[in-house]
Amino acid sequence: xxxxRQHRGxxxxxxxxxxxxxxxxxxxxxxxxSWLLTRGYAPTSSLKVVGDRYALRERQRVAVGxxxxxxxxxxxxxxxxxxxxxxxxxxxxxxxxxxxxxIEAALAGGVILHARDGAYRDMASxxxxxxxxxxxxxxxxLIGGLLAELSVARAVWHLDRPVSNSGRLKTLLExxxxxxxxxxxxxxxxxxxxxxxxxxxxxxxxxxxxxxxCGRWVxxxxxxxxxWIPNVNLLELSGSCA
Numbered sequence: 001x002x003x004x005r006q007h008r009g010x011x012x013x014x015x016x017x018x019x020x021x022x023x024x025x026x027x028x029x030x031x032x033x034s035w036l037l038t039r040g041y042a043p044t045s046s047l048k049v050v051g052d053r054y055a056l057r058e059r060q061r062v063a064v065g066x067x068x069x070x071x072x073x074x075x076x077x078x079x080x081x082x083x084x085x086x087x088x089x090x091x092x093x094x095x096x097x098x099x100x101x102x103i104e105a106a107l108a109g110g111v112i113l114h115a116r117d118g119a120y121r122d123m124a125s126x127x128x129x130x131x132x133x134x135x136x137x138x139x140x141x142l143i144g145g146l147l148a149e150l151s152v153a154r155a156v157w158h159l160d161r162p163v164s165n166s167g168r169l170k171t172l173l174e175x176x177x178x179x180x181x182x183x184x185x186x187x188x189x190x191x192x193x194x195x196x197x198x199x200x201x202x203x204x205x206x207x208x209x210x211x212x213x214c215g216r217w218v219x220x221x222x223x224x225x226x227x228w229i230p231n232v233n234l235l236e237l238s239g240s241c242a
Contacts, residue, residue: 008101008124008133009108010233017060018111018235026064029054030237033068034116062123067115067237069208077117077211082218087202088151092218094143095196095205096159096169096186097130102206102221103139106229116238119206120222129164132172140176146224148182156185156201158192 018026029050036046043065051061069077105122106112113121147155157173159166170186177184189195196203197213204220211217225232 006134007108008104008122008135009110011059011111011123013057013059014111014123017057018063022060023235023237025054026056026060026235026237029056029060029064030067030116033064034070034074037068037070038072059123063111063113063235063237066121066123066208067113069116073208073212074117077119077217080211080214080216081118082202082216084150084218084220084223087147087218089153091154091156091201092147092152092220093196093199093201093203094155094157094220095192095203095207095210096157096173097163098205098207099143099221100136100139100169103142103224103229104133104135106225106232107135107139107142108133109231109233112225112232112234114234114236114238115206117208117211118222118238119208119211119219120225120234121206128162130166130169132165132168136169136172137176140173141180142224142228143220144176144180144182144184146220146227148180152183154183154185156187158195159186159188160192161188161190 033046033050037043047061047065050064056064101124102112102120102122105124111123115121159170166188170188173184173186193210196205196210200215203210203214203217205217206221
């Protein structure tokens, strides 16, 4: 069936899966998974062990997996994170779908996860096809307003060319930037991750795989959400790990 979604909002089951009563259990699961990852256990099998132990549903397991990380990964990500004030006058490489989708989800009331490394992650990832929703333009304008406020000299958005409708998003972002006079460049590339991992420019993303290897990054999505979306559906699952 065609995708007719108009919002990047919550899944119908989220109200039951992420109740206040469920949060302590989910935080314990994040802590346990982080403990295993710190000691070198494989992520997939570790998540299954933890998920089975706490009888987690599939979306709960996804949330736990996106929030957990090893001690080493957490410290590495913290060391490479750059304060937002340092982007003034600089070029910023943006992980396009990663940042935009999180803002769209936050605006639509979707679940936003506060992960152990301090990043915010959504539960509405793009898989193969992107579709414009009612939050798309407001999300792009919110990001653009923040970049302008931070005096970013140039923002280069990287979009996955293989994702269907990436060309339409490219056009939408270009039109948004032109309307506001923002210094944006929108690139369609086969693999944004490869570029973001290798660049010497500052990177805006919350993708854990990129954060583990990139040079320097900024927590752009979290900053935008904290500043402009006070009613965000935020789940604090950062957990703890001895």
